Amino acid sequence: xxxxxLVSMLAVMLTYLSSYSKRYQRxxxxxxxxxxxxxxxxxxxxxxxxxxxxxxxxxxxxxxxRLLYLRRIGHGAFKDMGxxxxxxxxxxxxxxxxxxxxxxxxxxxxxxxxxxxxxxxKDRWKAMAIYLFMTSCYVLNFSAIRQGFAVALCVGxxxxxxxxxxxxxxxxxxxxxSIHVSxxxxxxxxxxxxxxxxxxxxxxxxxxxxxxxxxxxxxxxGGIYARVMGFFPLLSRNYGHYIExxxxxxxxxxxxxxxxxIMYIIIIYFIYxxxxxxxxxxxxxxxxxxxxxxxxxxxxxxxxxxxxLGTYFTVFEIAAVPLVYSKIRNSLIRKGVGFIYTFMMxxxxxxxxxxxxxxxxxxxxxxxxxxVILK
Numbered sequence: 001x002x003x004x005x006l007v008s009m010l011a012v013m014l015t016y017l018s019s020y021s022k023r024y025q026r027x028x029x030x031x032x033x034x035x036x037x038x039x040x041x042x043x044x045x046x047x048x049x050x051x052x053x054x055x056x057x058x059x060x061x062x063x064x065x066r067l068l069y070l071r072r073i074g075h076g077a078f079k080d081m082g083x084x085x086x087x088x089x090x091x092x093x094x095x096x097x098x099x100x101x102x103x104x105x106x107x108x109x110x111x112x113x114x115x116x117x118x119x120x121x122k123d124r125w126k127a128m129a130i131y132l133f134m135t136s137c138y139v140l141n142f143s144a145i146r147q148g149f150a151v152a153l154c155v156g157x158x159x160x161x162x163x164x165x166x167x168x169x170x171x172x173x174x175x176x177x178s179i180h181v182s183x184x185x186x187x188x189x190x191x192x193x194x195x196x197x198x199x200x201x202x203x204x205x206x207x208x209x210x211x212x213x214x215x216x217x218x219x220x221x222g223g224i225y226a227r228v229m230g231f232f233p234l235l236s237r238n239y240g241h242y243i244e245x246x247x248x249x250x251x252x253x254x255x256x257x258x259x260x261x262i263m264y265i266i267i268i269y270f271i272y273x274x275x276x277x278x279x280x281x282x283x284x285x286x287x288x289x290x291x292x293x294x295x296x297x298x299x300x301x302x303x304x305x306x307x308x309l310g311t312y313f314t315v316f317e318i319a320a321v322p323l324v325y326s327k328i329r330n331s332l333i334r335k336g337v338g339f340i341y342t343f344m345m346x347x348x349x350x351x352x353x354x355x356x357x358x359x360x361x362x363x364x365x366x367x368x369x370x371x372v373i374l375k
Contacts, residue, residue, distance in 0.1 A: 082178025200275025
């Protein structure tokens with residue numbers, strides 16, 4: 001835990017320093033990402049799910065006949081076959097270490113490109129801080145290895161789509177869905193890259209109306225959600241245990257919810273009032289973050305499992321928040337919004353490591369693969 005926190009702080013500091021040096025800007029920023037990537041590459045038995053993934057990996061190396069049998073009887077390790085097939089190329093325990101290392105490098109490279117290409121030089125340290133300290137990003141990826149990789153692939157897909165490589169983006173998103181089926185929800189949003197996105201006021205009104213309707217209809221949504229889960233036994237069978245756990249620890253609307261909503265409201269305001277000030281890629285990021293605002297009623301009032309879908313959209317706060325923050329003209333409002341957002345992010349980070357029964361114990365001691373390799 002201490003290692004992860006200190007390295008994350010060092011990476012943010014290096015990113016901040018890199019913004020003040022034209023000569024060393026790129027290498028120092030790259031060094032910051034190198035440090036956090038290495039930490040993710042070498043971690044072992046860190047987070048709630050790591051050892052479960054390792055146990056599943058050892059199953060994936062059995063004969064095809066055995067694999068098909070396990071899938072036929074509904075073994076939990078075979079929910080998404082793309083994940084299974086990829087790991088067949090990395091046999092054994094050491095193969096799993098290599099596999100985790102490779103996907104960690106891919107993940108962090110995607111976020112490196114996102115920040116480097118779409119966030120201003122002076123604001124990159126803010127984006128880096130969000131990536132490292134928002135609990136649904138970097139730290140969660142130590143545990144949620146499978147979905148963390150799928151989310152990163154979707155981020156890469158939207159970057160490709162914005163560069164007129166839509167078909168490649170679609171293929172990558174389908175690969176992500178074969179790794180974690182939840183990634184399929186991201187597929188329609190790739191087509192934002194084909195729209196002109198010139199109607200900010202219309203988008204803002206639409207997002208606001210839908211959000212208000214969802215917040216006022218949580219009871220109805222709960223009934224719909226239960227019917228959907230009952231209608232699709234596969235969803236209930238594969239993810240029912242998550243629903244029970246996360247529903248038991250669900251949040252509710254309150255003061256903390258209002259504070260967390262401020263940045264979303266600011267973003268929707270910018271979509272309504274100053275949308276033309278952003279590039280097309282930046283507009284897409286703002287719209288995607290706004291989608292995550294819709295999912296909060298599900299995750300707080302109905303089932304925390306929906307927050308897993310929200311991760312595909314909240315991840316774009318890495319770029320969207322610094323972009324919007326830098327454009328707030330009133331100094332007092334800018335500092336106030338920045339303070340509230342940072343406070344809530346760090347408060348959640350503190351709870352993640354020190355309070356939450358779900359995560360605090362499994363993230364207490366940082367272990368590395370060398371504890372196994374050098375035995």
